[in-house]
Amino acid sequence: MADSRTPPAAQGAIPLLELRSVTKTFPGTKALDSVSITANGGEILAILGENGAGKSTLMKILSGVWPAGSFEGEIRIGGSPRSFADIRDAFGAGIAMIHQELAVFRELTVAEHLELDRLPRVIDWPALFARAQKFLDPLGFGLRAEQKVGELPVGGRQLVEIARALYRRANVLVFDEPTSALTDTEVLRLYSILDRLRAEGKSILYISHRMDEIFRLADRMVILRDGKCVGELSAWDSAGRRRARSEMEPEIIRTMVGRPIEDIYPPRNLKFGEELLRTEKLRVVNPRGRVRVDGLSFSVRRGEIVGMAGLLGAGRSDSLDALFGVLHPHGPRGEGWEVTGEVFVRGKPVEIDRPGSALGLRMAYVSEDRKGSGLVLGHSIADNLILPALSASGASVAGSSLAGSRGPWARIRAPKAQEHSSRWADELRVKRASLDQAVGTLSGGNQQKVVLGKWLMTEPEILFLDEPTRGIDVGAKGEIYQWIQKLAAEGLAIVMASSEMPELLGVCHRILVLREGHLSAELSAAEATQEAIMKAASL
């Protein structure tokens, strides 16, 4: 079907949109490093890159979220330099973002969305609806002007955003993972709309992790890695024929991930013991009825580190949340989740219906979001460190020495709390002024060590790590890797989910690759490569 299209018409000298050596620096990192990109009318340009490669920063600069002056470089539209003070400016200049998480107002009608920031002071409803409907009908989106946007399905809301962009005569449309929430029919409809926009001479920037979409749609691909533009290739050969996927794909993947694995990984633990954790046919359904994890089965042995790879939303965190009992309806965000499947700990079937029971089984969970669910930021290092040990007091030496008995009224032995938290803070080398210091004032790496420490104090046998090194510096990363190997050598069974492939390759014995909630591949350390993971994750 893709082959029925023709290559984009030959371009004039002036591209529709041009970015010239754009550099955006955040404290400590260069999110974009002198990136130059051109986008032509009548062309779909795919922007590829791993998580953290700089795609979203690029989009934020394009759409005015980062205003002119907060970055270096130049944006040109139709050949003349433009600077945007805010999102409205960028929109006014003809650049429209179709967001991944659609920013719509559920209670407003389709017509109001079209004129959102230019509604007249007094609204003449019949005229507004007539005006909007007159614009909507030729689009063929099937939208009614009077309909409340909240009543539309996700795909319909996306159409509203596209309609809004067209209504405001946008020439550059940026799509950020547009299909991630769509049904198959909606995806096909989106494809045909994109083809039409392309034929009408719009310039389309398309961000997606899904390779089949890229090969179906893109005329040209730009590849970002570590904030730099590392490659560009055309989907058409010089004779105007579409190049075969098998020809382009290896090159793209190599360019996307081709980063040397740094030598910060300590040697792997080699002693395995008996199986500690096994799960069969784990299935997780979110409150909106979407299946997040389906039929996931795996096991982990004593001393083994099993990695979990997959794209954003592939079900890594949801699996760990479910296994640890976080999704119980009594929890803060557990209402409406449905978790089924069997879990065996040390060979026995268990029912983990809340984190408390997971703790009792000597499990621990360093969650993905250390600020959201890992730490109480306003509380001291000591208070954060002792919390899980305190609630599972029977399971560990530290825990049972902290309080006299197991009931809620048990008196806390303050000197013991001091002693244990001080010991763990020392062992993990948490840089601190005092143990009474609020955890929120520590650096990311030190915060992460506190999260690790609070779980280690419970003396776990099964340890879940989700993005254990996210947002921390290389030094702290190295220390965390050393701890992981040390704990494995001590006989812990470890499951480590991560979006950083080098880290999984450098640390794990075995890697499970998830794709849309399914186990799509299980690779041993020997057979795992970034290319193999990427392929299994995004096919």
Place this chain on the structure above:
Amino acid sequence: MNEIKQAIKIDWRIYRSVIALFLVMAVFAYLTDGTFLTARNLTNLSRQVAINGILAIGMTYVILIGGIDLSVGSVVALSGVVAGILQVNFGMALWTGGEAVLGAGVSVAAAVLTGTLCGLFNGILITRWRIAPFIITLGMMVIARGLALIFSNGAAISPLGDTFNSLGESYLPVSFSLALVIFAALAVVATWIRAKHRGISQSLALGLGLAFCGIAFYSFNGYRGIPVPVLIFALLGFFGSFVLQRTRLGRYVLALGGNAEAAWLSGVPIRPITTGIYVTLGALAGLSGAILAARLNGALPTAGELFELDAIAAVVIGGTSLLGGIGTVRGSILGAFFMGALNNGMSLMNITEFYQKLIKGVIIILAVWFDTRRK
């Protein structure tokens, strides 16, 4: 110097309430030519504070977990009416001897039970239906007020029995009162001696503790001893403070208020704790209602109006964060004394109730503004 800075930084929330309290006491002492500082007035002040203070103890926990309870004032009235009905309509007020004690006990228990049920209603709806505590307790506020008016036919229920009234009116003997105050002072000193590290903040705590014991000694020695409501308040305050600072439950409450998700992930049973805290505040409101009815020798369906605001103000002035997770019971006790001193002092100066409301409102806003500005 650094140590002083560190110590003051840590305990600033408490010192701020202490300073505010002493400031308002000094102002009223000056404006009333010393009447404010007489033993008699301070004793009355402490009894007025007790009723609000008991609510403030429970309210501290509610605010610590990031909640709010607007129904306590109405629950005070409803529980008082229930106790009043038992006393008057069931004739318990006329019972004598041992029966009178039984009657008074049953009346108080019924008031506490009434409050507990209201709290249970709040707690269960907040945790099961996940509706904002503000809305649930706002509804409960109106429901309880309505029930109080229905049960009492809108009229005051009085007179109540003398034994029952002694809960609000009577005093501990002076000698026994002074012994208790001295015991408290010794406990303060013992804490200081037993402390491993005796720095600036320990010395300040010692000084302040002894100062408060001194004021108590002066007030209770110079008038009629410790009022019974004040004794109840003191015991509950000590218990509430101990649970929060020293027990596993206390750590759970603070963690839950600081970050519910992190607490849940760490194995804290957040739902029973949340329900339990609203139930406890309900029970305290019930007790408060019984004490108020006993002091007034009558149950008014209109009693306790705006008590929820005094309690919330006491907690916030006492340094507890409205966002949850940070705060102390002793701060709220100081805050309750601050609000009580304000009410008492303005009444002594014959400021009309209209202006009292105005001034109180301004001061509450200033206190919260100060709290948010520091962040």
